[in-house]
Amino acid sequence: MLQAPIEEYEDAIVVPPINANNFELKQTLINLVQSNQFTGRQDPHNHLRFFNKVTSTFRHPEVSNTTIKLLLFPFSLEGEAR
Template sequence: MRTRRSYFPPTATIPRRSRKQTTNVVEPEFCTIVEMADNRTMAQMLQAPIEGYEDTIVVPPINANNFELKQTLINLVQSNQFTGRQDPHNHLCFFNKVTSTFRHPEVPNTTIKLLLFPFSLKEKHGYG
C-alpha cells in the first residue's frame, strides 16, 4: 500500500511560506500641489448654462385686427386639464387636436397654442 507521501519524493516538496511575513512599507511621494484650472464644485458644474436664454416663454405680438380667443375654445381646453398625475403625452395629443381645430389667417398656430397652453394646466401649474 502506498501513501501520499510516497508519491512525492522529499526533493519535490513545495516550500511553505514562512509564517512571519515582511510588511512592505510604501513611502508616500510628496509632490507639489497643482492648482486646478476650474475651481467650481460639482453642483455648480452640473447646472445648465443660462447665458443667452430668456426667462420665460414669450408670446410673439399679434398683428391681427380682430383676433380673440373664443370662450368655447378655452372651455374645451380646460375640460382636460393636466394635473401632473396623467400621462403628459396623452395630454399634449389632446391639446394639439383641440388647438388644430381653430385657425386664424393672420395668426400662426404656434401663437395660438402658446396663448392656450396655460389654460390646459391645473391651478398649481398654470392659470386654471
C-alpha cells in the same frame, strides 16, 4: 423631487406680438382646453395629443398656429403643473 428655482424668473411661455385685426380666443375654445387640464399626475403624452387635436381646429389667417398654442397652453395646466 429636484426642481429648478423659479424666484425672479418670468413666465416660461412667451407669446409673440399679435398684429391681427379682430383676433380673439373664443371662450368655448378656452373651455374645451380646460376640460382636460394637466395636473402632473396624468400621462403627459395623452395631454399633449388632446391639446394638439383641440388647437388644430382653430385657425386665423393672420395668426400662426404656434402662437395660438402658446396663448392656450397655460389654460391646459392646473395646480402644480402650472
